[in-house]
Amino acid sequence: xxxxxxxxxxxxxxxxxxxxxxxxxxxxxxxxxxxxxxxxxxxxxxxxxxxxxxxxxxxxxxxxxxxxxxxxxxxxxxxxxxxxxxxxxxxxxxxxxxxxxxxxxxxxxxxxxxxxxxxxxxxxxxxxxxxxxxxxxxxxxxxxxxxxxxxxxxxxxxxxxxxxxxxxxxxxxxxxxxxxxxxxxxxxxxxxxxxxxxxxxxxxxxxxxxxxxxx
Amino acid sequence: xxxxxxxxxxxxxxxxxxxxxxxxxxxxxxxxxxxxxxxxxxxxxxxxxxxxxxxxxxxxxxxxxxxxxxxxxxxxxxxxxx
Numbered sequence: 414x415x416x417x418x419x420x421x422x423x424x425x426x427x428x429x430x431x432x433x434x435x436x437x438x439x440x441x442x443x444x445x446x447x448x449x450x451x452x453x454x455x456x457x458x459x460x461x462x463x464x465x466x467x468x469x470x471x472x473x474x475x476x477x478x479x480x481x482x483x484x485x486x487x488x489x490x491x492x493x494x495x496x497x498x499x500x501x502x503x504x505x506x507x508x509x510x511x512x513x514x515x516x517x518x519x520x521x522x523x524x525x526x527x528x529x530x531x532x533x534x535x536x537x538x539x540x541x542x543x544x545x546x547x548x549x550x551x552x553x554x555x556x557x558x559x560x561x562x563x564x565x566x567x568x569x570x571x572x573x574x575x576x577x578x579x580x581x582x583x584x585x586x587x588x589x590x591x592x593x594x595x596x597x598x599x600x601x602x603x604x605x606x607x608x609x610x611x612x613x614x615x616x617x618x619x620x621x622x623x624x625x626x627x628x
Numbered sequence: 629x630x631x632x633x634x635x636x637x638x639x640x641x642x643x644x645x646x647x648x649x650x651x652x653x654x655x656x657x658x659x660x661x662x663x664x665x666x667x668x669x670x671x672x673x674x675x676x677x678x679x680x681x682x683x684x685x686x687x688x689x690x691x692x693x694x695x696x697x698x699x700x701x702x703x704x705x706x707x708x709x710x
Contacts, residue, residue: 470695471697474697478694507697514697516642517645517646520645558700560641560699583645
């Protein structure tokens with residue numbers, strides 16, 4: 414099973430997610446530098462967390478203008494699976510692969526803590542999961558925003574994949590993660606790769622990565 | 629040579645927590661006549677264009693593709709000859 418992890422200048426969770434996919438799922442991980450293109454069809458492409466291009470101008474705004482993102486967009490449009498975590502989620506919204514945008518947390522504070530996630534969707538990987546998942550968040554700009562028509566469409570199509578049990582950042586509809594209409598692109602602010610190994614004290618992220626790899 | 633002066637602000641429908649924080653501070657100081665406050669950003673861009681129209685078209689294209697996320701932001705653009 415091949416997975417591509419895209420690294421941008423300022424990505425800092427690329428090795429975290431890559432090593433977890435290697436050690437826990439036996440994936441063959443290749444890292445793609447943002448200047449490179451790819452045309453193969455791995456099982457999964459991951460846009461990792463971090464601060465691509467220093468988050469200057471807006472989070473994720475610069476990353477969309479890269480060869481790697483051109484490849485990610487064409488891979489996703491052919492139905493390839495993409496996971497964007499945290500900054501990766503911001504890049505997915507900026508590049509138009511997912512609707513909406515991520516705003517500053519309502520408190521204006523950077524939040525780093527475990528949160529309870531409720532998988533909600535009937536139509537996406539959410540349905541593969543049971544119960545509430547405890548997953549860490551670490552972000553300053555994670556409040557999901559979309560206009561009311563888009564929110565209504567997301568709810569109607571079952572594109573809301575994860576909701577916060579207790580909203581930490583002011584996300585509309587308590588949204589923590591969404592997928593695109595066809596369900597192959599998932600963006601989420603919480604970090605599943607940080608809750609996979611018993612050494613971290615949490616294992617609930619494993620369900621999410623497992624569901625993504627097998628779906 | 630032209631200069632494009634661009635003001636980017638969050639849309640009215642988007643909560644601006646920075647603006648609200650500053651507004652609250654002003655109200656704490658007794659400046660209650662300040663009714664609202666929005667924090668945005670100002671971008672200045674020099675363009676070596678042949679004509680005003682050409683510079684304006686390029687500035688607008690750059691605003692809408694790079695500088696502004698129209699899901700959450702709105703902008704005002706003025707292009708002047710320098």
